[in-house]
Amino acid sequence: MTDCIFCKIVDGQEAASVVYEDEEFIAFMDAFPLTEGHCLVIPKAHHVRLDEINAKKRAKLFSIGHKVIKAQKKAELGVQGTNLLINDGKAANQTVPHLHLHLIPRASGDLIKSIPRILLHISGLFGFKTSRATLDSQAEKITDHL
Numbered sequence: 001m002t003d004c005i006f007c008k009i010v011d012g013q014e015a016a017s018v019v020y021e022d023e024e025f026i027a028f029m030d031a032f033p034l035t036e037g038h039c040l041v042i043p044k045a046h047h048v049r050l051d052e053i054n055a056k057k058r059a060k061l062f063s064i065g066h067k068v069i070k071a072q073k074k075a076e077l078g079v080q081g082t083n084l085l086i087n088d089g090k091a092a093n094q095t096v097p098h099l100h101l102h103l104i105p106r107a108s109g110d111l112i113k114s115i116p117r118i119l120l121h122i123s124g125l126f127g128f129k130t131s132r133a134t135l136d137s138q139a140e141k142i143t144d145h146l
């Protein structure tokens with residue numbers, strides 16, 4: 001889809017800090033992370049909602065998510081837990097209409113710090129982009145443990 005930002009990442013027209021890629025899926029750093037190390041896993045084909053992919057692909061989406069979570073934990077980013085999140089549809093605050101699984105690293109007591117970013121995400125404004133150099137360096141640490 002031509003004006004979809006995630007399709008542009010898949011096609012290499014937009015930069016992304018990639019942590020994982022195969023023929024059907026790609027995982028990369030969220031450019032406006034809710035917490036340090038926030039990754040997104042997406043199918044390469046343009047689908048908006050979770051029910052647009054079949055059960056096998058849904059299982060693969062979560063299986064890749066699980067692998068990335070294990071790598072995030074090993075990457076010395078201070079990860080103690082993870083929020084796995086799919087905002088499935090506009091009513092659920094989906095702002096990018098290309099299916100994606102959020103992997104949001106969490107540490108005890110970090111919620112207060114993240115509240116302004118959560119509000120910016122829900123509004124679709126997102127706030128300031130994290131620098132490409134920082135995202136690349138985090139992606140490299142995560143990829144090293146995949």
Ligand code: 5GP
Nearest residue numbers: 005029030031032033087093094095096126
């Ligand atoms: P949603 O609100 O649709 O569940 O999440 C969209 C996510 O995409 C947000 O977490 C936002 O930070 C992220 N995002 C938006 N634009 C870009 C971009 O250009 N590159 C990357 N890597 N992430 C983006």
Ligand code: ZN
Nearest residue numbers: 004007046098
């Ligand atoms: Zn797309």
